[in-house]
Amino acid sequence: MRKSRSDRTPSRSPSVRGDEISPHGIWSGTISFSLVAIPVQLVKAVETGRVSFRMLHSEDYSPLARKMFCPSGEKIVTPEETIRGYEIEPDKYIEITEEELESVSPERSRTIEIVEFIDMKEVDSIYYDHPYYLVPLKGGEKSYRLLVEVMQRTNKAGLAKFVLGEREYFVAVKSRDGALALFTLHYSKEILPHEDILPKEEKVEAEHKSRMKKSIKKMMADFNPEKYADERREKIMELIKKKTKEKAPVEAPEVEVEEGESPADLVAALEKSMRKVKKNR
Amino acid sequence: MSRKIVEISGKRLALSNLEKDLYPSYGFTKAHILEYYRRIAQFILPHLRDRALTLKRYPEGVEKEPFFEKRCPSHRPPWVKTAEIRLDDGEPMTMCLVDDLETLMWVANLASLELHVPLAKAASRETPDSVVFDLDPGDGANIIDCARVALILRDLFSQLRLSSYVKTSGKKGLHLYVPLNRKETTFEDTKTFAKAVAEIMQKNYPELVTARMAKKQRETKVFIDWSQNDSAKTMICVYSLRGGEKPVVSFPLAWEELEESVGQNDPEKLQVMYSEAVSKAEKNGDLFQDVIVKKQKLPHL
């Protein structure tokens, strides 16, 4: 049963919440290599550490929601009343439907086809964009496990392209702790040239460099990301903690949520009793 | 700042700021509050027992901002019982359990005028012990309208062979409880039941009742808030003081008292002050006793 508050997911943890990605799976389809096809679901692998704030109405502390409006009207335009348009000239749009988007590359909109396997070490970190996980769907568990295992053993990652919504993604799929991780990569076209910022060819004195190497050596360590925390996020959480102690939180008024029908038997019993009550009064 | 060390059942407790006027327009001090809770203790303690307490503290009195405290203050004496409550986000939180007079005195000394408890015990957080109907008058409606709704609900429940009990909220409304005290009950059951009841009431008494939360819909009507039947929610405990202008108590009423006040159209009768609360309870006993012991089953769920 749904909670009787407004249409949102409550922030589950006081620290962080992800942004645009739903925890339930962003996409589902098939990942294939050669003739093996594995049904999978794409889920997020990172949760942005942004402190998640909510906008409230200053008058009564009702939560605010983003809604679409007609520039002329005062009425909310529901998602069913909206279409996706491409502006071909000022204020003139071409409608593009969901089906048309998918049909642009039908073979790649439901399948992540691995076309080749590469050594992940060859991928320059500049290419990395956003990580996800793939989880197997029913029937695909064994071939999923096989792909995880062989990529682990060969130390290789699969390259593929697939279409999600308005974009086609260039991706690398590799095994990570027994799961398939999918990394969206930047296209090489998206990587800016840097010829204009090259350093001047100044001679490096050998002694200078070796001194630098010595101090680097002293500072060698194993990469341990746990050591570093987002200072800003910590400060904001401290601020909120402090404010919580000082002052009671404001309370949002309850907002009606339409819920499903009550059980028919119960309603019938109540109606019958209600008739008797009314007769007796 | 005055400080007084008292000993209750061999436990030492420091009471502070006793002369602090917490209801300034009424001249009701911290000492009065401690005295009220001491005298009402035998009645309120069974209703607080085993339930994770939410404190609503008024350190600067009822005219200043209070604050809710769910976490049991870390500066608590070692003998205060606590429960580890796992919240939705999975983080455990230590909350106070008020099982004895000394803990009640300690809590009152924190200027926690209001004591809020969930419908379930700390050890069985998903099992509500009763269904509750929070009757809240909208603008233009009053507690007599709530009493009318409560009486219809009582009749409706008696048709379903369910006993119900009513108390004042200590503010503007009434709280009606249907005891269940069965470990099979879930909040989903109680919420489904309460919502169906609220809707059927709205359908049959559209001028008097609304089951909708929106402010506009509540005008001149009694809002039956069924959504309180939730593990995350708390209700003001019966016999607790309220942080209003005067030291009013959330107090149980006999159905006859309710009928009488509707007959006389006297909303004042449904405001029980602390002094009256103590003498009435001592005379009549705990009218809410059945709420925590009577076993009943909801129909068709």
Added chain:
Amino acid sequence: MAGRAMWKGYIHFGDTSVPVKLHTAIKEERIQFHLLHKRDHVRLRQQMVCAYEKKPTPTEAQVKAFEVEEGKYIIVDPEELEQAAPESSRTIEVHEFVEIDQIDPIFFDRAYYLEPDASSREYNALVGALKEMEVEAVCTWTMRKRSYLGALQASGKILRLNTLRYADEVIPVKVLELQEVHKIPLSEKELKIGCDLVNQLAAPFQPEKFEDEHQKELRHLIEKKARGEKVVVARPKRLKPTTSDKLLEALEASLKKVA
């Protein structure tokens, strides 16, 4: 072109201090769509709406709040947030050096180029040292009121700074609950053919080979529709999953196909 510098500072460790300017390294181009009203094709605007009134709430009536428990909020003023911003500094502080390839790629966020500011001497020495030792530096800095964690790397003749995600932002694999999957037995034969297949399909990483064809085709579609031509909608196909009893068969057939 790397374009205008977005930030200036110093890389610092030991007695080394390298003045640098930061440039963005990535530029994404996408086809931009707009949301329109179905009825009259008017472009819609997004507005904040109060849950009660169902009406747009003007900016001055909006407050920022943090939800401490369901339906209960602590209001936070913009000035308070301002104070929570990390102290601004011009230092990219190096905390340690790690061997290249030690950083799990899941941490890599966004890449920036560093340009030497003023003299190139220290800069070139650092590029040389990092390359010869095959290491990168883990560092932190403050930029635009946010604190960043990053990896400082040498690439060709230049230094790059790649922002890293914080450890608590990465969702561990155990959340996926794949324990049951890991228990599924695989035969040595299946594994062997699988590995052979991967090796058969192995290639060097050549990102230039991959282009966003979808965008191109999408532009064609838009042009077609703009000319008033009819567009045929094709349904995307889903492949039949390879079930566990057919896995070996599919692997063998695949190997035959690529060999």
